[in-house]
Amino acid sequence: MAIGGGSGALASTPANLNAVRETMDVLLEISRILNTGLDVETLSICVRLCEQGINPEALSSVIKELRKATEA
Amino acid sequence: MATPDQKSPNVLLQNLCCRILGRSEADVAQQFQFAVRVIGSNFAPTVERDEFLVAEKIKKELIRQRREADAALFSELHRKLHSQGVLKNKWSILYLLLNLSEDPRRQANKVSNYATLFAQALPRDAHSTPYYCARPQTLPLNYQDRGTQAVPSSGSLGSSGISSIGMGALGGPAPAPQPLLPGQSHQTLGVGDCLRQQLGSRLAWTLTANQPSSQTPPSKGIPNAVSRSMTRSRREGETGGAMEITEAALVRDILYVFQGIDGKNIKMSNTENCYKVEGKANLSKSLRDTAVRLAELGWLHNKIRKYTDQRSLDRSFGLVGQSFCAALHQELKEYYRLLSVLHSQLQLEDDQGVNLGLESSLTLRRLLVWTYDPKIRLKTLAALVDHCQGRKGGELASAVHAYTRTGDPYMRSLVQHILSLVSHPVLSFLYRWIYDGELEDTYHEFFVASDPTVKTDRLWHDKYTLRKSMIPSFMTMDQSRKVLLIGKSINFLHQVCHDQTPTTKMIAVTKSAEPPQDAADLFTDLENAFQGKIDAAYFETSKYLLDVLNKKYSLLDHMQAMRRYLLLGQGDFIRHLMDLLKPELVRPATTLYQHNLTGILETAVRATNAQFDSPETLRRLDVRLLEVSPGDTGWDVFSLDYHVDGPIATVFTRECMSHYLRVFNFLWRAKRMEYILTDIRKGHMCNAKLLRNMPELSGVLHQCHILASEMVHFIHQMQYYITFEVLECSWDELWNRVQQAQDLDHIIAAHEAFLDTITSRCLLDSGSRVLLNQLRAVFDQIIELQNAQDAIYRAALEELQRRLQFEEKKKQHEIEGQWGVTAAEEEEENRRIREFQESIPKMCSQLQILTHFYQGIVQQFLVLLTTSSDESLRFLSFRLDFNEHYKAREPRLRVSLGTRGRRSAHM
Numbered sequence: 001m002a003i004g005g006g007s008g009a010l011a012s013t014p015a016n017l018n019a020v021r022e023t024m025d026v027l028l029e030i031s032r033i034l035n036t037g038l039d040v041e042t043l044s045i046c047v048r049l050c051e052q053g054i055n056p057e058a059l060s061s062v063i064k065e066l067r068k069a070t071e072a
Numbered sequence: 073m074a075t076p077d078q079k080s081p082n083v084l085l086q087n088l089c090c091r092i093l094g095r096s097e098a099d100v101a102q103q104f105q106f107a108v109r110v111i112g113s114n115f116a117p118t119v120e121r122d123e124f125l126v127a128e129k130i131k132k133e134l135i136r137q138r139r140e141a142d143a144a145l146f147s148e149l150h151r152k153l154h155s156q157g158v159l160k161n162k163w164s165i166l167y168l169l170l171n172l173s174e175d176p177r178r179q180a181n182k183v184s185n186y187a188t189l190f191a192q193a194l195p196r197d198a199h200s201t202p203y204y205c206a207r208p209q210t211l212p213l214n215y216q217d218r219g220t221q222a223v224p225s226s227g228s229l230g231s232s233g234i235s236s237i238g239m240g241a242l243g244g245p246a247p248a249p250q251p252l253l254p255g256q257s258h259q260t261l262g263v264g265d266c267l268r269q270q271l272g273s274r275l276a277w278t279l280t281a282n283q284p285s286s287q288t289p290p291s292k293g294i295p296n297a298v299s300r301s302m303t304r305s306r307r308e309g310e311t312g313g314a315m316e317i318t319e320a321a322l323v324r325d326i327l328y329v330f331q332g333i334d335g336k337n338i339k340m341s342n343t344e345n346c347y348k349v350e351g352k353a354n355l356s357k358s359l360r361d362t363a364v365r366l367a368e369l370g371w372l373h374n375k376i377r378k379y380t381d382q383r384s385l386d387r388s389f390g391l392v393g394q395s396f397c398a399a400l401h402q403e404l405k406e407y408y409r410l411l412s413v414l415h416s417q418l419q420l421e422d423d424q425g426v427n428l429g430l431e432s433s434l435t436l437r438r439l440l441v442w443t444y445d446p447k448i449r450l451k452t453l454a455a456l457v458d459h460c461q462g463r464k465g466g467e468l469a470s471a472v473h474a475y476t477r478t479g480d481p482y483m484r485s486l487v488q489h490i491l492s493l494v495s496h497p498v499l500s501f502l503y504r505w506i507y508d509g510e511l512e513d514t515y516h517e518f519f520v521a522s523d524p525t526v527k528t529d530r531l532w533h534d535k536y537t538l539r540k541s542m543i544p545s546f547m548t549m550d551q552s553r554k555v556l557l558i559g560k561s562i563n564f565l566h567q568v569c570h571d572q573t574p575t576t577k578m579i580a581v582t583k584s585a586e587p588p589q590d591a592a593d594l595f596t597d598l599e600n601a602f603q604g605k606i607d608a609a610y611f612e613t614s615k616y617l618l619d620v621l622n623k624k625y626s627l628l629d630h631m632q633a634m635r636r637y638l639l640l641g642q643g644d645f646i647r648h649l650m651d652l653l654k655p656e657l658v659r660p661a662t663t664l665y666q667h668n669l670t671g672i673l674e675t676a677v678r679a680t681n682a683q684f685d686s687p688e689t690l691r692r693l694d695v696r697l698l699e700v701s702p703g704d705t706g707w708d709v710f711s712l713d714y715h716v717d718g719p720i721a722t723v724f725t726r727e728c729m730s731h732y733l734r735v736f737n738f739l740w741r742a743k744r745m746e747y748i749l750t751d752i753r754k755g756h757m758c759n760a761k762l763l764r765n766m767p768e769l770s771g772v773l774h775q776c777h778i779l780a781s782e783m784v785h786f787i788h789q790m791q792y793y794i795t796f797e798v799l800e801c802s803w804d805e806l807w808n809r810v811q812q813a814q815d816l817d818h819i820i821a822a823h824e825a826f827l828d829t830i831t832s833r834c835l836l837d838s839g840s841r842v843l844l845n846q847l848r849a850v851f852d853q854i855i856e857l858q859n860a861q862d863a864i865y866r867a868a869l870e871e872l873q874r875r876l877q878f879e880e881k882k883k884q885h886e887i888e889g890q891w892g893v894t895a896a897e898e899e900e901e902n903r904r905i906r907e908f909q910e911s912i913p914k915m916c917s918q919l920q921i922l923t924h925f926y927q928g929i930v931q932q933f934l935v936l937l938t939t940s941s942d943e944s945l946r947f948l949s950f951r952l953d954f955n956e957h958y959k960a961r962e963p964r965l966r967v968s969l970g971t972r973g974r975r976s977a978h979m
Contacts, residue, residue: 019158036172042092058110059111059168063172065106
């Protein structure tokens with residue numbers, strides 16, 4: 001699953017897997033509340049990118065552009 | 073799918089692109105490039121990495137959307153997230169989610185979303201510049217959405233209100249149908265559309281982009297120019313009713329008026345030169361009044377602005393004026409700062425979308441209070457501007473200084489600050505002048521004016537003058553004169569005395585610190601420091617100048633030399649000179665040669681005490697022959713001369729030298745009279761014995777003697793008067809003053825006073841012309857007497873000689889044994905004696921006439937003396953007539969002298 005793949009990037013030990021999974025759930029919930037329109041896989045990619053230090057502003061503008069390109 | 077644990081960002085990014093775009097990897101190349109570029113260029117985030125801030129923002133956003141339950145849920149989730157500590161970069165992901173979040177009530181137009189989020193996400197507190205710089209896109213947007221509603225500002229907040237209003241107001245152009253997302257009010261969309269139709273695509277984009285935020289509540293403000301058409305359309309849509317101008321609209325207008333720009337309702341009326349609210353607007357009286365009162369600020373601003381703009385174009389305005397304009401600019405900048413704060417306050421309320429309530433909104437009243445201080449400031453500045461119209465230079469500084477005399481401490485400090493800036497150029501001119509003697513004043517602003525056409529020989533007297541109009545009122549006349557003197561002295565030293573000592577050596581005073589500090593000192597209680605500086609500079613410079621003049625150029629020595637030679641002070645030299653010159657000068661003037669006379673002068677110098685004088689002085693002594701009129705003897709054209717040059721010529725100017733020469737002339741003449749009388753006396757002595765044998769001559773001779781004595785007495789008294797009363801006293805005074813002089817001006821003044829006194833006392837000035845003529849007449853009589861006496865003696869001596877010869881011959885004859893005297897010889901002898909005796913009465917009468925004439929002249933002279941205004945001359949009359957010899961003869965002299973010892977002039 002994507003979640004597992006996503007979390008694999010974050011933690012190595014299985015003890016953390018639960019925590020990771022919970023974190024992802026939380027983030028998914030937040031994302032749903034905020035109505036971002038991100039699905040699970042995209043969210044996980046974003047999380048990974050952010051963890052790696054990408055500027056979230058730039059990332060968000062990229063995503064928006066891509067969405068615009070999709071619409072157009 | 074099994075992915076490796078760590079993927080590189082690029083790969084991840086590519087995956088992202090694939091997922092969002094829904095295409096395979098090969099197709100996303102272009103977008104991928106774009107993504108990489110964007111991410112690569114915006115490497116660092118512009119906001120603070122504060123997780124809690126972002127969380128708060130999210131919560132606020134949710135609350136704003138009236139989703140309190142969701143906000144609570146989010147708080148819970150956030151707490152959980154925080155406790156889990158799996159993510160290292162929570163801020164990042166939260167921020168990302170916030171950015172990507174969408175309001176469920178917003179329309180699906182992605183473009184609008186973008187703009188909205190952009191507008192919302194920009195941190196508000198990162199910018200502090202006026203609103204038109206910060207967010208150009210959002211600016212008109214807010215105005216747009218103001219335009220969507222027309223109700224008074226009294227607090228209709230709430231986003232729902234907007235939609236409903238928009239619905240009601242848009243009667244006009246029918247909105248084009250648009251696809252709607254659920255939950256959207258299509259009225260706002262309609263608004264956006266109709267606006268789009270009216271305004272063009274560019275604005276429309278920004279407008280529609282901001283549609284969502286148009287729902288933000290505060291409903292203040294008035295439509296600006298862009299949405300004016302909208303309001304009109306709305307108005308058309310409404311069923312009649314005059315539009316009432318909201319206070320918010322007025323506030324916005326006022327803020328424009330503060331800068332001098334006409335607002336929508338408040339415009340500048342040029343005829344009455346004031347701001348007026350447009351009459352047809354429906355406005356309550358109190359609002360109207362308050363608005364007009366506030367508009368005064370704009371009027372003041374315009375006035376000041378006009379002045380500075382005009383002056384900045386004026387090239388010949390000068391440094392003082394420019395600093396004045398700079399000071400005004402500074403004040404205006406402060407004013408603009410205030411305005412921008414007010415604007416941003418307005419903007420803040422527009423943007424925040426939070427229901428702030430009426431407590432912190434901008435109202436006219438609040439503006440009144442906040443602009444009270446600036447209004448006083450601007451009023452002072454405008455008054456200053458009025459007062460300073462058309463002035464420049466030191467006058468401008470005086471005008472500003474006049475305004476510091478006010479009791480209001482606020483105004484005083486403001487004007488003093490401006491004054492210190494304005495007087496900075498003046499003070500820097502001043503310091504340069506008194507420390508370096510340099511004057512670089514292209515705009516003629518300083519109160520010392522230099523005349524470039526004057527050459528160095530007149531430097532002291534003519535080159536530098538005071539420009540009285542430019543003397544600032546905070547400097548006294550005395551100070552400015554001193555300043556002039558100091559600079560003049562320095563220039564004098566540099567150019568005329570060729571003394572290049574730098575001023576710092578001359579003046580032990582160290583150069584002051586920057587003049588602005590002194591400007592402040594000038595006006596505070598340290599005024600004494602400024603005065604002290606000027607005084608010190610004055611004292612030191614003048615002392616140095618006098619030192620140089622005395623040591624290097626021996627000014628005082630030359631003064632004394634003038635006294636000795638030109639004013640006949642060196643008695644033995646003069647006497648010897650006269651002795652040597654006598655045979656030369658009796659010749660007619662045309663036969664005289666200068667070099668002969670110079671040779672005689674040299675001889676005289678060498679033979680007397682004059683040879684011990686310094687060679688410098690002797691070098692300058694010379695003979696000068698005056699202009700020759702026909703019939704002149706040498707006596708009339710002879711004169712001594714003393715050459716002056718260089719710095720000495722400043723004190724002994726050409727006029728002074730001509731005065732000296734005139735006095736010399738007079739004194740020389742008087743001396744000559746004395747000389748003549750001495751000769752007469754000598755003649756008496758020598759010939760008295762010889763002529764004792766001729767008793768018939770005794771009467772004549774006696775008369776001669778008497779007349780001569782009278783004349784001697786007269787001349788003696790004159791000489792006494794001249795020497796002691798005139799020359800010595802004045803000289804003493806001059807010498808004292810010169811020794812005590814503090815600067816060159818004092819010396820020059822004292823010297824001129826000396827010359828004036830001498831001239832008037834020697835009867836040489838224009839008022840005593842009559843007296844002088846009388847005196848000349850007396851002198852002429854003396855010469856007549858000399859001539860007459862010479863003739864008498866010649867005749868007498870010749871007669872004596874003849875008689876002796878006759879006796880001689882008689883003896884001779886007797887020795888030879890002849891008749892001693894033949895009858896014929898005796899007859900001849902007797903005849904000759906008789907002739908001689910007959911000529912005696914002629915001589916007598918001649919002498920009598922002479923005496924009579926002389927006495928008449930002297931009496932006239934005495935009368936004139938007693939009516940003169942000079943005291944010493946009056947005393948001279950007493951001395952001349954000490955035994956009242958003339959008073960007995962002259963009835964006019966018997967009239968009493970009156971209370972002041974002076975007879976009136978009408979005799």
